[in-house]
Amino acid sequence: MGKQALTTIFLLLITAASASAETEMADTMRSNGKIYVVVVVLATIFAGIFAYLIMLDRKIGKLEKENK
Amino acid sequence: MRSWGWKIICIILCMYVVVAGFLLPVPRLDILNETIRNLYFHVPMWFTMIVLFGAAFYYSIKYLRTGNLQDDIYAVQFTNTGIFFSILGMLTGMEWAQYTWGAAWSNDPKQLGTAMSMLIYFAYTILRSGLKDDEKKAKISAVYNVFAFAMMVPLIFVLPRMVDSLHPGNGGNPAFAKYDLDSDMRKVFYPAVAGWIMLGWWIATLKTRLALVRYKGENTLQFELEKKQTNG
Incomplete structure:
Protein backbone atom coordinates (compact mmCIF):
# COMPACT_ATOMS: atom_id res chain seq x y z
CA MET A 1 0.00 0.00 0.00
CA GLY A 2 2.19 2.80 -1.24
CA LYS A 3 1.55 6.47 -1.59
CA GLN A 4 0.59 5.92 -5.23
CA ALA A 5 -2.20 3.52 -4.38
CA LEU A 6 -3.59 5.95 -1.85
CA THR A 7 -3.53 8.81 -4.35
CA THR A 8 -5.31 6.69 -6.99
CA ILE A 9 -8.01 5.76 -4.51
CA PHE A 10 -8.31 9.41 -3.49
CA LEU A 11 -8.50 10.55 -7.12
CA LEU A 12 -11.08 7.92 -7.92
CA LEU A 13 -13.19 9.08 -4.99
CA ILE A 14 -12.93 12.69 -6.13
CA THR A 15 -13.89 11.86 -9.73
CA ALA A 16 -16.80 9.73 -8.52
CA ALA A 17 -18.02 12.56 -6.30
CA SER A 18 -17.62 15.20 -8.99
CA ALA A 19 -19.22 12.99 -11.65
CA SER A 20 -22.38 12.66 -9.61
CA ALA A 21 -22.51 16.41 -9.06
CA GLU A 22 -21.90 17.22 -12.71
CA THR A 23 -25.38 16.39 -13.92
CA GLU A 24 -27.49 19.46 -13.35
CA MET A 25 -30.43 18.85 -11.07
CA ALA A 26 -32.71 21.21 -9.19
CA ASP A 27 -30.52 20.96 -6.11
CA THR A 28 -30.88 24.59 -5.08
CA MET A 29 -34.65 24.27 -5.18
CA ARG A 30 -34.34 21.30 -2.89
CA SER A 31 -31.83 22.87 -0.52
CA ASN A 32 -33.79 26.09 0.02
CA GLY A 33 -37.07 24.23 0.30
CA LYS A 34 -38.77 25.92 -2.68
CA ILE A 35 -39.66 22.48 -4.03
CA TYR A 36 -42.26 22.26 -1.28
CA VAL A 37 -44.05 25.25 -2.82
CA VAL A 38 -44.40 23.30 -6.06
CA VAL A 39 -45.63 20.25 -4.20
CA VAL A 40 -48.18 22.29 -2.23
CA VAL A 41 -49.54 23.93 -5.40
CA LEU A 42 -49.88 20.60 -7.18
CA ALA A 43 -51.39 18.93 -4.12
CA THR A 44 -53.97 21.72 -3.94
CA ILE A 45 -54.92 21.33 -7.58
CA PHE A 46 -55.23 17.57 -7.25
CA ALA A 47 -57.24 17.87 -4.04
CA GLY A 48 -59.58 20.21 -5.92
CA ILE A 49 -59.92 17.84 -8.86
CA PHE A 50 -60.66 14.93 -6.54
CA ALA A 51 -63.21 16.93 -4.55
CA TYR A 52 -64.89 17.77 -7.85
CA LEU A 53 -64.86 14.11 -8.90
CA ILE A 54 -66.41 13.02 -5.59
CA MET A 55 -69.11 15.69 -6.00
CA LEU A 56 -69.87 14.49 -9.52
CA ASP A 57 -69.95 10.89 -8.33
CA ARG A 58 -72.48 11.69 -5.62
CA LYS A 59 -74.61 13.78 -7.98
CA ILE A 60 -74.74 10.96 -10.50
CA GLY A 61 -75.54 8.57 -7.65
CA LYS A 62 -78.54 10.73 -6.74
CA LEU A 63 -79.66 10.82 -10.37
CA GLU A 64 -79.45 7.03 -10.53
CA LYS A 65 -81.62 6.74 -7.43
CA GLU A 66 -84.20 9.16 -8.80
CA ASN A 67 -84.48 7.26 -12.06
CA LYS A 68 -84.97 3.88 -10.49
CA MET B 1 -72.68 5.28 -5.65
CA ARG B 2 -71.05 1.86 -5.71
CA SER B 3 -68.08 1.00 -3.53
CA TRP B 4 -65.97 3.96 -2.46
CA GLY B 5 -63.02 1.86 -1.27
CA TRP B 6 -61.03 1.77 -4.49
CA LYS B 7 -61.77 5.43 -5.15
CA ILE B 8 -60.22 6.36 -1.81
CA ILE B 9 -57.21 4.19 -2.69
CA CYS B 10 -57.04 6.00 -6.04
CA ILE B 11 -57.02 9.41 -4.31
CA ILE B 12 -54.36 8.30 -1.82
CA LEU B 13 -52.15 6.86 -4.58
CA CYS B 14 -52.43 9.94 -6.80
CA MET B 15 -51.75 12.34 -3.93
CA TYR B 16 -48.79 10.20 -2.88
CA VAL B 17 -47.44 10.35 -6.43
CA VAL B 18 -47.75 14.14 -6.55
CA VAL B 19 -45.85 14.53 -3.28
CA ALA B 20 -43.32 11.70 -3.52
CA GLY B 21 -42.84 12.20 -7.24
CA PHE B 22 -41.17 15.52 -6.56
CA LEU B 23 -39.49 14.84 -3.24
CA LEU B 24 -37.99 11.35 -3.52
CA PRO B 25 -34.53 11.15 -5.09
CA VAL B 26 -34.14 10.19 -8.75
CA PRO B 27 -31.02 9.00 -10.61
CA ARG B 28 -28.83 11.78 -11.97
CA LEU B 29 -28.80 11.32 -15.73
CA ASP B 30 -27.48 13.69 -18.36
CA ILE B 31 -30.00 15.26 -20.76
CA LEU B 32 -32.92 13.93 -18.75
CA ASN B 33 -31.92 15.70 -15.52
CA GLU B 34 -35.03 16.40 -13.42
CA LEU B 52 -59.58 1.91 -21.03
CA PHE B 53 -59.35 0.85 -24.67
CA GLY B 54 -59.05 -2.74 -23.46
CA ALA B 55 -62.26 -2.35 -21.47
CA ALA B 56 -63.95 -0.78 -24.51
CA PHE B 57 -62.75 -3.75 -26.59
CA TYR B 58 -64.23 -6.14 -24.03
CA TYR B 59 -67.60 -4.35 -24.00
CA SER B 60 -67.68 -4.13 -27.81
CA ILE B 61 -67.30 -7.91 -28.03
CA LYS B 62 -69.88 -8.29 -25.27
CA TYR B 63 -72.28 -6.07 -27.22
CA LEU B 64 -71.79 -8.13 -30.36
CA ARG B 65 -72.56 -11.29 -28.38
CA THR B 66 -75.58 -9.99 -26.46
CA GLY B 67 -76.95 -7.11 -28.53
CA ASN B 68 -77.64 -5.20 -25.31
CA LEU B 69 -77.39 -1.43 -25.96
CA GLN B 70 -76.08 -0.85 -22.43
CA ASP B 71 -72.87 -2.68 -23.37
CA ASP B 72 -72.55 -0.27 -26.29
CA ILE B 73 -72.79 2.65 -23.87
CA TYR B 74 -69.98 1.14 -21.81
CA ALA B 75 -67.83 0.69 -24.90
CA VAL B 76 -68.41 4.26 -26.09
CA GLN B 77 -67.65 5.91 -22.77
CA PHE B 78 -64.54 3.81 -22.16
CA THR B 79 -63.31 4.69 -25.65
CA ASN B 80 -64.00 8.39 -25.15
CA THR B 81 -62.13 8.47 -21.85
CA GLY B 82 -59.30 6.49 -23.46
CA ILE B 83 -59.09 9.09 -26.23
CA PHE B 84 -58.93 11.83 -23.58
CA PHE B 85 -56.00 10.11 -21.89
CA SER B 86 -54.28 9.49 -25.21
CA ILE B 87 -54.45 13.23 -25.96
CA LEU B 88 -52.97 13.98 -22.53
CA GLY B 89 -50.25 11.38 -23.15
CA MET B 90 -49.45 12.80 -26.56
CA LEU B 91 -49.27 16.40 -25.32
CA THR B 92 -47.10 15.54 -22.30
CA GLY B 93 -44.89 13.41 -24.53
CA MET B 94 -44.41 16.27 -26.99
CA GLU B 95 -43.62 18.69 -24.19
CA TRP B 96 -41.09 16.27 -22.73
CA ALA B 97 -39.58 15.59 -26.15
CA GLN B 98 -39.19 19.31 -26.86
CA TYR B 99 -36.68 19.63 -24.03
CA THR B 100 -34.94 16.25 -24.14
CA TRP B 101 -34.96 15.14 -27.79
CA GLY B 102 -34.77 18.70 -29.08
CA ALA B 103 -38.07 18.71 -30.93
CA ALA B 104 -41.68 18.12 -30.01
CA TRP B 105 -42.14 15.92 -33.07
CA SER B 106 -39.24 13.92 -34.41
CA ASN B 107 -41.15 11.27 -36.37
CA ASP B 108 -40.15 8.74 -33.77
CA PRO B 109 -41.70 5.34 -34.62
CA LYS B 110 -43.55 5.22 -31.34
CA GLN B 111 -44.87 8.75 -31.83
CA LEU B 112 -46.03 7.83 -35.33
CA GLY B 113 -47.58 4.54 -34.22
CA THR B 114 -49.42 6.24 -31.40
CA ALA B 115 -50.60 9.05 -33.67
CA MET B 116 -51.94 6.46 -36.11
CA SER B 117 -53.85 4.57 -33.45
CA MET B 118 -55.19 7.87 -32.09
CA LEU B 119 -56.47 8.73 -35.57
CA ILE B 120 -58.08 5.29 -35.77
CA TYR B 121 -59.92 6.01 -32.53
CA PHE B 122 -60.85 9.55 -33.65
CA ALA B 123 -62.43 7.92 -36.70
CA TYR B 124 -64.47 5.78 -34.30
CA THR B 125 -66.20 8.85 -32.87
CA ILE B 126 -66.73 10.28 -36.36
CA LEU B 127 -68.14 6.95 -37.54
CA ARG B 128 -70.61 6.98 -34.66
CA SER B 129 -71.73 10.53 -35.26
CA GLY B 130 -72.36 9.68 -38.92
CA LEU B 131 -74.89 6.93 -38.21
CA LYS B 132 -78.42 7.74 -37.15
CA ASP B 133 -79.97 4.38 -36.31
CA ASP B 134 -78.98 3.33 -32.77
CA GLU B 135 -78.80 -0.39 -33.42
CA LYS B 136 -76.81 0.03 -36.62
CA LYS B 137 -74.55 2.59 -34.95
CA ALA B 150 -56.38 -5.03 -32.77
CA MET B 151 -54.54 -2.31 -34.73
CA MET B 152 -53.41 -0.43 -31.63
CA VAL B 153 -51.49 -3.36 -30.16
CA PRO B 154 -49.00 -3.80 -33.05
CA LEU B 155 -48.81 -0.04 -33.66
CA ILE B 156 -47.80 0.73 -30.09
CA PHE B 157 -46.15 -2.42 -28.80
CA VAL B 158 -44.69 -4.29 -31.75
CA LEU B 159 -43.66 -1.98 -34.61
CA PRO B 160 -41.76 0.63 -32.54
CA ARG B 161 -39.67 -2.15 -31.02
CA MET B 162 -38.57 -3.42 -34.43
CA VAL B 163 -37.04 -0.16 -35.67
CA ASP B 164 -34.83 2.50 -34.14
CA SER B 165 -36.67 4.66 -31.69
CA LEU B 166 -35.79 7.35 -29.21
CA HIS B 167 -38.14 5.82 -26.67
CA PRO B 168 -36.54 3.73 -23.95
CA GLY B 169 -36.98 0.01 -24.48
CA ASN B 170 -37.18 0.37 -28.27
CA GLY B 171 -34.71 -0.17 -31.08
CA GLY B 172 -31.78 -1.01 -28.83
CA ASN B 173 -32.42 1.87 -26.44
CA PRO B 174 -32.43 0.54 -22.90
CA ALA B 175 -35.74 0.41 -21.12
CA PHE B 176 -36.10 2.28 -17.88
CA ALA B 177 -36.51 -1.06 -16.16
CA LYS B 178 -32.99 -2.14 -17.03
CA TYR B 179 -31.03 0.22 -14.85
CA ASP B 180 -32.48 3.70 -14.92
CA LEU B 181 -35.57 2.79 -12.99
CA ASP B 182 -33.89 2.25 -9.66
CA SER B 183 -35.59 1.18 -6.47
CA ASP B 184 -36.40 4.79 -5.54
CA MET B 185 -38.26 5.37 -8.78
CA ARG B 186 -40.12 2.09 -8.55
CA LYS B 187 -41.54 3.26 -5.23
CA VAL B 188 -43.31 6.05 -7.07
CA PHE B 189 -43.74 4.61 -10.57
CA TYR B 190 -45.83 1.56 -9.67
CA PRO B 191 -48.23 3.47 -7.40
CA ALA B 192 -48.41 6.12 -10.14
CA VAL B 193 -49.46 3.59 -12.76
CA ALA B 194 -52.05 2.05 -10.43
CA GLY B 195 -53.35 5.44 -9.28
CA TRP B 196 -53.72 6.92 -12.76
CA ILE B 197 -55.39 3.79 -14.12
CA MET B 198 -57.89 3.92 -11.27
CA LEU B 199 -58.47 7.63 -11.92
CA GLY B 200 -59.14 6.95 -15.60
CA TRP B 201 -61.44 4.09 -14.67
CA TRP B 202 -63.29 6.33 -12.23
CA ILE B 203 -63.86 9.05 -14.83
CA ALA B 204 -64.97 6.44 -17.38
CA THR B 205 -67.45 4.85 -14.96
CA LEU B 206 -68.86 8.29 -14.07
CA LYS B 207 -69.44 9.03 -17.75
CA THR B 208 -70.94 5.60 -18.27
CA ARG B 209 -73.33 5.95 -15.34
CA LEU B 210 -74.47 9.35 -16.57
CA ALA B 211 -75.02 7.99 -20.08
CA LEU B 212 -76.93 5.02 -18.68
CA VAL B 213 -79.20 7.32 -16.66
CA ARG B 214 -79.84 9.35 -19.80
CA TYR B 215 -80.44 6.21 -21.86
CA LYS B 216 -82.95 4.88 -19.36
CA GLY B 217 -84.67 8.27 -19.20
CA GLU B 218 -84.95 8.41 -22.97
CA ASN B 219 -86.26 4.89 -23.12
CA THR B 220 -88.95 5.49 -20.51
CA LEU B 221 -90.03 8.54 -22.54
CA GLN B 222 -90.20 6.43 -25.66
CA PHE B 223 -92.07 3.79 -23.73
CA GLU B 224 -94.63 6.29 -22.42
CA LEU B 225 -95.09 7.79 -25.88
CA GLU B 226 -95.73 4.35 -27.31
CA LYS B 227 -98.25 3.71 -24.57
CA LYS B 228 -100.06 6.95 -25.32
CA GLN B 229 -100.15 6.15 -29.01
CA THR B 230 -101.63 2.73 -28.43
CA ASN B 231 -104.19 4.12 -25.99
CA GLY B 232 -105.17 7.14 -28.09
Whole structure:
Protein backbone atom coordinates (compact mmCIF):
# COMPACT_ATOMS: atom_id res chain seq x y z
CA MET A 1 0.00 0.00 0.00
CA GLY A 2 2.19 2.80 -1.24
CA LYS A 3 1.55 6.47 -1.59
CA GLN A 4 0.59 5.92 -5.23
CA ALA A 5 -2.20 3.52 -4.38
CA LEU A 6 -3.59 5.95 -1.85
CA THR A 7 -3.53 8.81 -4.35
CA THR A 8 -5.31 6.69 -6.99
CA ILE A 9 -8.01 5.76 -4.51
CA PHE A 10 -8.31 9.41 -3.49
CA LEU A 11 -8.50 10.55 -7.12
CA LEU A 12 -11.08 7.92 -7.92
CA LEU A 13 -13.19 9.08 -4.99
CA ILE A 14 -12.93 12.69 -6.13
CA THR A 15 -13.89 11.86 -9.73
CA ALA A 16 -16.80 9.73 -8.52
CA ALA A 17 -18.02 12.56 -6.30
CA SER A 18 -17.62 15.20 -8.99
CA ALA A 19 -19.22 12.99 -11.65
CA SER A 20 -22.38 12.66 -9.61
CA ALA A 21 -22.51 16.41 -9.06
CA GLU A 22 -21.90 17.22 -12.71
CA THR A 23 -25.38 16.39 -13.92
CA GLU A 24 -27.49 19.46 -13.35
CA MET A 25 -30.43 18.85 -11.07
CA ALA A 26 -32.71 21.21 -9.19
CA ASP A 27 -30.52 20.96 -6.11
CA THR A 28 -30.88 24.59 -5.08
CA MET A 29 -34.65 24.27 -5.18
CA ARG A 30 -34.34 21.30 -2.89
CA SER A 31 -31.83 22.87 -0.52
CA ASN A 32 -33.79 26.09 0.02
CA GLY A 33 -37.07 24.23 0.30
CA LYS A 34 -38.77 25.92 -2.68
CA ILE A 35 -39.66 22.48 -4.03
CA TYR A 36 -42.26 22.26 -1.28
CA VAL A 37 -44.05 25.25 -2.82
CA VAL A 38 -44.40 23.30 -6.06
CA VAL A 39 -45.63 20.25 -4.20
CA VAL A 40 -48.18 22.29 -2.23
CA VAL A 41 -49.54 23.93 -5.40
CA LEU A 42 -49.88 20.60 -7.18
CA ALA A 43 -51.39 18.93 -4.12
CA THR A 44 -53.97 21.72 -3.94
CA ILE A 45 -54.92 21.33 -7.58
CA PHE A 46 -55.23 17.57 -7.25
CA ALA A 47 -57.24 17.87 -4.04
CA GLY A 48 -59.58 20.21 -5.92
CA ILE A 49 -59.92 17.84 -8.86
CA PHE A 50 -60.66 14.93 -6.54
CA ALA A 51 -63.21 16.93 -4.55
CA TYR A 52 -64.89 17.77 -7.85
CA LEU A 53 -64.86 14.11 -8.90
CA ILE A 54 -66.41 13.02 -5.59
CA MET A 55 -69.11 15.69 -6.00
CA LEU A 56 -69.87 14.49 -9.52
CA ASP A 57 -69.95 10.89 -8.33
CA ARG A 58 -72.48 11.69 -5.62
CA LYS A 59 -74.61 13.78 -7.98
CA ILE A 60 -74.74 10.96 -10.50
CA GLY A 61 -75.54 8.57 -7.65
CA LYS A 62 -78.54 10.73 -6.74
CA LEU A 63 -79.66 10.82 -10.37
CA GLU A 64 -79.45 7.03 -10.53
CA LYS A 65 -81.62 6.74 -7.43
CA GLU A 66 -84.20 9.16 -8.80
CA ASN A 67 -84.48 7.26 -12.06
CA LYS A 68 -84.97 3.88 -10.49
CA MET B 1 -72.68 5.28 -5.65
CA ARG B 2 -71.05 1.86 -5.71
CA SER B 3 -68.08 1.00 -3.53
CA TRP B 4 -65.97 3.96 -2.46
CA GLY B 5 -63.02 1.86 -1.27
CA TRP B 6 -61.03 1.77 -4.49
CA LYS B 7 -61.77 5.43 -5.15
CA ILE B 8 -60.22 6.36 -1.81
CA ILE B 9 -57.21 4.19 -2.69
CA CYS B 10 -57.04 6.00 -6.04
CA ILE B 11 -57.02 9.41 -4.31
CA ILE B 12 -54.36 8.30 -1.82
CA LEU B 13 -52.15 6.86 -4.58
CA CYS B 14 -52.43 9.94 -6.80
CA MET B 15 -51.75 12.34 -3.93
CA TYR B 16 -48.79 10.20 -2.88
CA VAL B 17 -47.44 10.35 -6.43
CA VAL B 18 -47.75 14.14 -6.55
CA VAL B 19 -45.85 14.53 -3.28
CA ALA B 20 -43.32 11.70 -3.52
CA GLY B 21 -42.84 12.20 -7.24
CA PHE B 22 -41.17 15.52 -6.56
CA LEU B 23 -39.49 14.84 -3.24
CA LEU B 24 -37.99 11.35 -3.52
CA PRO B 25 -34.53 11.15 -5.09
CA VAL B 26 -34.14 10.19 -8.75
CA PRO B 27 -31.02 9.00 -10.61
CA ARG B 28 -28.83 11.78 -11.97
CA LEU B 29 -28.80 11.32 -15.73
CA ASP B 30 -27.48 13.69 -18.36
CA ILE B 31 -30.00 15.26 -20.76
CA LEU B 32 -32.92 13.93 -18.75
CA ASN B 33 -31.92 15.70 -15.52
CA GLU B 34 -35.03 16.40 -13.42
CA THR B 35 -37.37 15.70 -16.32
CA ILE B 36 -37.04 12.00 -15.49
CA ARG B 37 -39.86 12.70 -13.04
CA ASN B 38 -42.18 12.98 -16.04
CA LEU B 39 -42.07 9.19 -16.03
CA TYR B 40 -44.56 9.27 -13.14
CA PHE B 41 -47.05 11.31 -15.17
CA HIS B 42 -46.49 10.83 -18.89
CA VAL B 43 -46.15 7.04 -18.99
CA PRO B 44 -49.20 6.26 -16.78
CA MET B 45 -51.34 8.23 -19.29
CA TRP B 46 -50.62 5.54 -21.87
CA PHE B 47 -51.15 2.71 -19.40
CA THR B 48 -54.50 4.22 -18.52
CA MET B 49 -55.39 4.65 -22.18
CA ILE B 50 -54.53 1.01 -22.91
CA VAL B 51 -56.62 -0.25 -19.98
CA LEU B 52 -59.58 1.91 -21.03
CA PHE B 53 -59.35 0.85 -24.67
CA GLY B 54 -59.05 -2.74 -23.46
CA ALA B 55 -62.26 -2.35 -21.47
CA ALA B 56 -63.95 -0.78 -24.51
CA PHE B 57 -62.75 -3.75 -26.59
CA TYR B 58 -64.23 -6.14 -24.03
CA TYR B 59 -67.60 -4.35 -24.00
CA SER B 60 -67.68 -4.13 -27.81
CA ILE B 61 -67.30 -7.91 -28.03
CA LYS B 62 -69.88 -8.29 -25.27
CA TYR B 63 -72.28 -6.07 -27.22
CA LEU B 64 -71.79 -8.13 -30.36
CA ARG B 65 -72.56 -11.29 -28.38
CA THR B 66 -75.58 -9.99 -26.46
CA GLY B 67 -76.95 -7.11 -28.53
CA ASN B 68 -77.64 -5.20 -25.31
CA LEU B 69 -77.39 -1.43 -25.96
CA GLN B 70 -76.08 -0.85 -22.43
CA ASP B 71 -72.87 -2.68 -23.37
CA ASP B 72 -72.55 -0.27 -26.29
CA ILE B 73 -72.79 2.65 -23.87
CA TYR B 74 -69.98 1.14 -21.81
CA ALA B 75 -67.83 0.69 -24.90
CA VAL B 76 -68.41 4.26 -26.09
CA GLN B 77 -67.65 5.91 -22.77
CA PHE B 78 -64.54 3.81 -22.16
CA THR B 79 -63.31 4.69 -25.65
CA ASN B 80 -64.00 8.39 -25.15
CA THR B 81 -62.13 8.47 -21.85
CA GLY B 82 -59.30 6.49 -23.46
CA ILE B 83 -59.09 9.09 -26.23
CA PHE B 84 -58.93 11.83 -23.58
CA PHE B 85 -56.00 10.11 -21.89
CA SER B 86 -54.28 9.49 -25.21
CA ILE B 87 -54.45 13.23 -25.96
CA LEU B 88 -52.97 13.98 -22.53
CA GLY B 89 -50.25 11.38 -23.15
CA MET B 90 -49.45 12.80 -26.56
CA LEU B 91 -49.27 16.40 -25.32
CA THR B 92 -47.10 15.54 -22.30
CA GLY B 93 -44.89 13.41 -24.53
CA MET B 94 -44.41 16.27 -26.99
CA GLU B 95 -43.62 18.69 -24.19
CA TRP B 96 -41.09 16.27 -22.73
CA ALA B 97 -39.58 15.59 -26.15
CA GLN B 98 -39.19 19.31 -26.86
CA TYR B 99 -36.68 19.63 -24.03
CA THR B 100 -34.94 16.25 -24.14
CA TRP B 101 -34.96 15.14 -27.79
CA GLY B 102 -34.77 18.70 -29.08
CA ALA B 103 -38.07 18.71 -30.93
CA ALA B 104 -41.68 18.12 -30.01
CA TRP B 105 -42.14 15.92 -33.07
CA SER B 106 -39.24 13.92 -34.41
CA ASN B 107 -41.15 11.27 -36.37
CA ASP B 108 -40.15 8.74 -33.77
CA PRO B 109 -41.70 5.34 -34.62
CA LYS B 110 -43.55 5.22 -31.34
CA GLN B 111 -44.87 8.75 -31.83
CA LEU B 112 -46.03 7.83 -35.33
CA GLY B 113 -47.58 4.54 -34.22
CA THR B 114 -49.42 6.24 -31.40
CA ALA B 115 -50.60 9.05 -33.67
CA MET B 116 -51.94 6.46 -36.11
CA SER B 117 -53.85 4.57 -33.45
CA MET B 118 -55.19 7.87 -32.09
CA LEU B 119 -56.47 8.73 -35.57
CA ILE B 120 -58.08 5.29 -35.77
CA TYR B 121 -59.92 6.01 -32.53
CA PHE B 122 -60.85 9.55 -33.65
CA ALA B 123 -62.43 7.92 -36.70
CA TYR B 124 -64.47 5.78 -34.30
CA THR B 125 -66.20 8.85 -32.87
CA ILE B 126 -66.73 10.28 -36.36
CA LEU B 127 -68.14 6.95 -37.54
CA ARG B 128 -70.61 6.98 -34.66
CA SER B 129 -71.73 10.53 -35.26
CA GLY B 130 -72.36 9.68 -38.92
CA LEU B 131 -74.89 6.93 -38.21
CA LYS B 132 -78.42 7.74 -37.15
CA ASP B 133 -79.97 4.38 -36.31
CA ASP B 134 -78.98 3.33 -32.77
CA GLU B 135 -78.80 -0.39 -33.42
CA LYS B 136 -76.81 0.03 -36.62
CA LYS B 137 -74.55 2.59 -34.95
CA ALA B 138 -73.85 0.25 -32.05
CA LYS B 139 -73.18 -2.77 -34.23
CA ILE B 140 -70.93 -1.09 -36.79
CA SER B 141 -68.96 0.84 -34.20
CA ALA B 142 -68.53 -2.28 -32.05
CA VAL B 143 -67.02 -4.14 -35.01
CA TYR B 144 -64.85 -1.12 -35.76
CA ASN B 145 -63.73 -0.90 -32.14
CA VAL B 146 -62.53 -4.50 -32.17
CA PHE B 147 -60.44 -3.72 -35.25
CA ALA B 148 -59.17 -0.48 -33.71
CA PHE B 149 -57.91 -2.32 -30.63
CA ALA B 150 -56.38 -5.03 -32.77
CA MET B 151 -54.54 -2.31 -34.73
CA MET B 152 -53.41 -0.43 -31.63
CA VAL B 153 -51.49 -3.36 -30.16
CA PRO B 154 -49.00 -3.80 -33.05
CA LEU B 155 -48.81 -0.04 -33.66
CA ILE B 156 -47.80 0.73 -30.09
CA PHE B 157 -46.15 -2.42 -28.80
CA VAL B 158 -44.69 -4.29 -31.75
CA LEU B 159 -43.66 -1.98 -34.61
CA PRO B 160 -41.76 0.63 -32.54
CA ARG B 161 -39.67 -2.15 -31.02
CA MET B 162 -38.57 -3.42 -34.43
CA VAL B 163 -37.04 -0.16 -35.67
CA ASP B 164 -34.83 2.50 -34.14
CA SER B 165 -36.67 4.66 -31.69
CA LEU B 166 -35.79 7.35 -29.21
CA HIS B 167 -38.14 5.82 -26.67
CA PRO B 168 -36.54 3.73 -23.95
CA GLY B 169 -36.98 0.01 -24.48
CA ASN B 170 -37.18 0.37 -28.27
CA GLY B 171 -34.71 -0.17 -31.08
CA GLY B 172 -31.78 -1.01 -28.83
CA ASN B 173 -32.42 1.87 -26.44
CA PRO B 174 -32.43 0.54 -22.90
CA ALA B 175 -35.74 0.41 -21.12
CA PHE B 176 -36.10 2.28 -17.88
CA ALA B 177 -36.51 -1.06 -16.16
CA LYS B 178 -32.99 -2.14 -17.03
CA TYR B 179 -31.03 0.22 -14.85
CA ASP B 180 -32.48 3.70 -14.92
CA LEU B 181 -35.57 2.79 -12.99
CA ASP B 182 -33.89 2.25 -9.66
CA SER B 183 -35.59 1.18 -6.47
CA ASP B 184 -36.40 4.79 -5.54
CA MET B 185 -38.26 5.37 -8.78
CA ARG B 186 -40.12 2.09 -8.55
CA LYS B 187 -41.54 3.26 -5.23
CA VAL B 188 -43.31 6.05 -7.07
CA PHE B 189 -43.74 4.61 -10.57
CA TYR B 190 -45.83 1.56 -9.67
CA PRO B 191 -48.23 3.47 -7.40
CA ALA B 192 -48.41 6.12 -10.14
CA VAL B 193 -49.46 3.59 -12.76
CA ALA B 194 -52.05 2.05 -10.43
CA GLY B 195 -53.35 5.44 -9.28
CA TRP B 196 -53.72 6.92 -12.76
CA ILE B 197 -55.39 3.79 -14.12
CA MET B 198 -57.89 3.92 -11.27
CA LEU B 199 -58.47 7.63 -11.92
CA GLY B 200 -59.14 6.95 -15.60
CA TRP B 201 -61.44 4.09 -14.67
CA TRP B 202 -63.29 6.33 -12.23
CA ILE B 203 -63.86 9.05 -14.83
CA ALA B 204 -64.97 6.44 -17.38
CA THR B 205 -67.45 4.85 -14.96
CA LEU B 206 -68.86 8.29 -14.07
CA LYS B 207 -69.44 9.03 -17.75
CA THR B 208 -70.94 5.60 -18.27
CA ARG B 209 -73.33 5.95 -15.34
CA LEU B 210 -74.47 9.35 -16.57
CA ALA B 211 -75.02 7.99 -20.08
CA LEU B 212 -76.93 5.02 -18.68
CA VAL B 213 -79.20 7.32 -16.66
CA ARG B 214 -79.84 9.35 -19.80
CA TYR B 215 -80.44 6.21 -21.86
CA LYS B 216 -82.95 4.88 -19.36
CA GLY B 217 -84.67 8.27 -19.20
CA GLU B 218 -84.95 8.41 -22.97
CA ASN B 219 -86.26 4.89 -23.12
CA THR B 220 -88.95 5.49 -20.51
CA LEU B 221 -90.03 8.54 -22.54
CA GLN B 222 -90.20 6.43 -25.66
CA PHE B 223 -92.07 3.79 -23.73
CA GLU B 224 -94.63 6.29 -22.42
CA LEU B 225 -95.09 7.79 -25.88
CA GLU B 226 -95.73 4.35 -27.31
CA LYS B 227 -98.25 3.71 -24.57
CA LYS B 228 -100.06 6.95 -25.32
CA GLN B 229 -100.15 6.15 -29.01
CA THR B 230 -101.63 2.73 -28.43
CA ASN B 231 -104.19 4.12 -25.99
CA GLY B 232 -105.17 7.14 -28.09
